[in-house]
Amino acid sequence: MTNITKENFDKAKNFYNFDTLYAPVLPGLKATVMKHQDAITDAFYKELANDEIAAKIVAGRVDQLKATHKVWMEELFNGEYGEAYFNRRYKIGETHVKAKIAPYFVEVITSSLRRSFAQILVAEGAVAVQAALAILDLDAMIIIGAYHEDRMHRMSDVTGMNLNLLETLMSFG
Amino acid sequence: MATKQEKINAILNDLKMATADIQGLGVISPDGMMIADQLGGNQGDATAAMGAALGSLAKRVTTTLKVGEFQEVNIRGSNAGILLFDIEGRAALILTVSKGANLGLVFLEARQAQEQLAQTI
Ligand code: HEM
Numbered sequence: 383m384t385n386i387t388k389e390n391f392d393k394a395k396n397f398y399n400f401d402t403l404y405a406p407v408l409p410g411l412k413a414t415v416m417k418h419q420d421a422i423t424d425a426f427y428k429e430l431a432n433d434e435i436a437a438k439i440v441a442g443r444v445d446q447l448k449a450t451h452k453v454w455m456e457e458l459f460n461g462e463y464g465e466a467y468f469n470r471r472y473k474i475g476e477t478h479v480k481a482k483i484a485p486y487f488v489e490v491i492t493s494s495l496r497r498s499f500a501q502i503l504v505a506e507g508a509v510a511v512q513a514a515l516a517i518l519d520l521d522a523m524i525i526i527g528a529y530h531e532d533r534m535h536r537m538s539d540v541t542g543m544n545l546n547l548l549e550t551l552m553s554f555g
Numbered sequence: 556m557a558t559k560q561e562k563i564n565a566i567l568n569d570l571k572m573a574t575a576d577i578q579g580l581g582v583i584s585p586d587g588m589m590i591a592d593q594l595g596g597n598q599g600d601a602t603a604a605m606g607a608a609l610g611s612l613a614k615r616v617t618t619t620l621k622v623g624e625f626q627e628v629n630i631r632g633s634n635a636g637i638l639l640f641d642i643e644g645r646a647a648l649i650l651t652v653s654k655g656a657n658l659g660l661v662f663l664e665a666r667q668a669q670e671q672l673a674q675t676i
Contacts, residue, residue, distance in 0.1 A: 542615030543608055546586040550604045 387527030391468050404513035405463055411510055412459035422498045423451050429494055436487050458517050471521055475528025485529040492522040563591045566671045573664040576656035581649050583607050590646060610639055610647040640669045646676050
């Protein structure tokens with residue numbers, strides 16, 4: 383891991399004042415969201431099952447994945463979004479990278495989760511929806527960051543160019 | 556006592572004086588930064604980055620095709636040439652040479668500078 387994803391995570395939190403505006407709100411939403419967790423998770427895997435490639439990736443381990451998904455969702459609302467949180471999320475990203483799941487799937491599933499959260503939380507008011515979407519966006523940023531870093535590392539391996547050089551070269555683009 | 560920078564510049568000065576076929580020269584880091592720039596013009600930053608890219612890729616190809624240790628790259632353009640010499644993976648010496656240059660002499664002198672730079676950097 384380089385520092386770029388962590389830096390972006392910290393910058394994004396500052397950018398939308400996450401720690402002040404949204405982090406304190408999230409634990410209060412946990413009960414509502416977890417009441418619907420089964421339905422959200424089922425919808426998540428149903429959508430994946432509709433895609434031929436994604437269906438193959440999750441085939442035979444949906445129940446196990448649903449359990450990890452539940453833990454992931456609970457952690458969204460734990461109220462702690464520091465270094466340990468980042469590291470756990472980055473590891474999830476690395477797991478998907480290693481499993482060769484195209485980042486496209488993560489993007490579309492995140493979109494589907496956004497819609498589910500908005501639907502469930504709309505009755506709790508705008509700030510509730512905003513907070514849930516803010517943490518989902520941060521999670522997606524970390525997971526996609528792991529993909530980005532993996533691509534840079536592979537580019538570096540195949541060309542022999544170190545990461546600093548690759549960044550410098552792109553600055554001339 | 557001369558600083559490292561002064562020693563590097565002195566080696567480049569000597570090399571440049573050795574033959575009029577050498578138009579410009581510089582030493583670059585593997586990160587694509589200019590360590591010493593006597594290339595002339597204002598392309599230094601881009602040259603350093605692209606030179607380092609060239610060296611890294613050449614080294615990678617050399618390893619993949621198992622042709623021994625990477626030593627140098629020789630590019631011939633229609634107006635002039637570019638030579639790049641590895642300095643033990645820690646840096647690279649880049650030269651631009653005139654069209655029709657006496658490459659025998661240029662290589663001889665450049666390899667000497669390459670050795671001196673390896674001891675300095
Ligand atoms: C926002 C989107 C997603 C989240 C939050 C998520 C969450 C997780 C979590 C928490 C794990 C366990 C990680 C670990 O053990 O380190 C996991 C593993 C896994 N996920 Fe996802 N996931 C997402 C998207 C997807 C998509 C789109 C697919 C398939 C197309 C997928 C397929 C898998 C598979 C196959 C594993 C197990 C990988 C392995 O252990 O080899 N996930 N996911």
